[in-house]
Amino acid sequence: QVQLVESGGGLVQAGGSLRLSCAVSGRTRSSLTMGWFRQAPGKEREYVAAISTSGGNTNYADSVKGRFTISRDNAKNTMSLQMDSLKPEDTAVYYCAADYQKTIATMNYPVGMDYWGKGTLVTVSS
Numbered sequence: 001q002v003q004l005v006e007s008g009g010g011l012v013q014a015g016g017s018l019r020l021s022c023a024v025s026g027r028t029r030s031s032l033t034m035g036w037f038r039q040a041p042g043k044e045r046e047y048v049a050a051i052s053t054s055g056g057n058t059n060y061a062d063s064v065k066g067r068f069t070i071s072r073d074n075a076k077n078t079m080s081l082q083m084d085s086l087k088p089e090d091t092a093v094y095y096c097a098a099d100y101q102k103t104i105a106t107m108n109y110p111v112g113m114d115y116w117g118k119g120t121l122v123t124v125s126s
Contacts, residue, residue, distance in 0.1 A: 001026050001027070002024065002025070002026035002027065002032065002098060002114070002115045003024070003025045003026055003115075004022055004023070004024055004096040004097070004098060004115055004116065004117035005022065005023045005025075005096075005117055005118070006020060006021070006022050006094065006095065006096045006117045006118070006119060006120040007020070007021050007022075007023070007120060008020040008021050008120060009093075009094060009120030009121045009122045010121075010122070010123070011123045011124075011125065012086055012122075012123070012124055012125070013124070013125050014086060014087055014088055014124055014125065014126050015085060015086065016086050016124075017082070017083060017084045017085075017086065018083045018086065018122060019080060019081070019082050019083070020036070020080065020081040020083065020094055020096075020120060020122070021078055021079070021080050021081075022034070022036075022078065022079040022080070022081075022096035022117060023077065023078055024077045024078065024079065024098065025077065031053055031100060032053065032098040032099065032100060032114075032115075033050060033051070033052060033053055033098070033099050033100075033102050033103060033104060033107055034050065034051055034072060034079045034096070034097065034098045034099075034107075035047070035048070035049055035050035035051065035070070035096075035097045035098075035104075035107045035108075036048040036049050036050075036070065036081050036094055036095065036096060036097070037094070037095045037097055037110060038090075038092035038093065038094045038095065038122075039092055039093050039095070039119075040089075040091060040092040040093075043092075045095070045110055046061070047061050047107070047108035047109075047110070048060070048061055048064055048068065048081070048094070049061065049064065049068055049070040049081065050070070050104040050107035050108065051070045051071065051072050051079065051104065052103070052104050054074075055071065055072045055073075055074070057104055058070050058104065059104040059105070059107070059108070061108070063089075064083075064090075067083065067084050067085045067086075068081060068082065068083050068084070069081070069082040069084075070082075079096065081094070083122070086122075086124045087124060088124050088125065088126045089124075090122060090124050091122060091123050091124050092121075092122060093119040093120065093121050093122075094119060094120055094121075094122055095116055095117055095118075095119045096116070096117035097110070097113050097115065097116055097117070098113075098114060098115040099112075099113050099114040099115070100114055101114075
């Protein structure tokens with residue numbers, strides 16, 4: 001079993017930055033493709049970014065490309081999301097996700113995801 005715990009959310013002004021972290025515990029952590037999703041109030045959960053098992057490949061939603069950076073440290077069992085130039089529309093609960101079978105090309109489909117964290121709230125004020 002794998003557990004995912006997010007941290008780093010909070011309140012920030014538009015144009016500011018936040019860094020989210022996801023701590024991974026459990027078995028075979030390094031073989032997981034990992035990613036971030038977010039869900040704003042009244043909206044469906046949407047894909048943000050994904051990273052391959054080695055960390056060598058990444059993928060981003062168009063809405064965050066050039067502003068967010070996903071990374072992972074398999075030695076420390078963590079994944080991070082550096083969020084810069086934040087906008088009010090980035091306000092959401094951010095979820096860490098992990099899957100043994102998905103690739104970064106298919107990680108954008110939340111259905112069937114093996115593991116989810118409980119989320120961390122990011123609020124961007126205008």
